[in-house]
Amino acid sequence: MKEKIAGTGLKVTHQRMVIYDAVLQMNFHPTVEQIYEDIQGENPSISLGTVYKTLETFVEYGLIDRVFTEEGVRRYDPNLEHHGHIYCTNTREIVDYYSEELNEIITGFFKKRKVNNLKIKNITLQINGDKIDPDKDITIK
Ligand SMILES: [Zn+2]
Structure with missing residues (x-):
């Protein structure tokens, strides 16, 4: 530390x-x-x-x-470590989301379509939503 x-x-x-x-x-x-x-x-x-x-x-x-x-x-x-977040507006919990596949898709997308006049430092994905069943965890396959 x-x-x-x-x-x-x-x-x-x-x-x-x-x-x-x-x-x-x-x-x-x-x-x-x-x-x-x-x-x-x-x-x-x-x-x-x-x-x-x-x-x-x-x-x-x-x-x-x-x-x-x-x-x-x-x-x-x-x-x-590079990861995305899923945020529940009901319970205020943040769940980490790791996907090499998604990172490649996003990076590939912005490589093909140049963003003019911007040097991209990082791209983070945050999914916001409401938890449907409060007793169950938020999971993603
Ligand atoms: Zn995190």
Whole structure:
């Protein structure tokens, strides 16, 4: 963990370690508030504003990713492997979706049809929807 933070060129501080560890432990794409609540008990001196600023710094330095829900809520994702998201507007859950086939289709599509005057950095896919049966998981074949 220390090495990962240091590897980005950021200074390793206790605060950064605590916040990064919390994001890694919470594998459900947590919000700033959820991370803040999680670390509050043992780290009451770290403010919500600090958690927010630290997470945004981590995104800027490529340590974690940021995901926006349909409602515009920021969520954080420590999984840097290229993947898509399925978002349920009822339960607010985010499900990771991996498909090499889909990546190839999307990349191939934009290779054929050039996007003028834009250097594409990345393409992410997010599917928004409402869960039909709340007792069942969202799955994709
Ligand atoms: Zn994810």
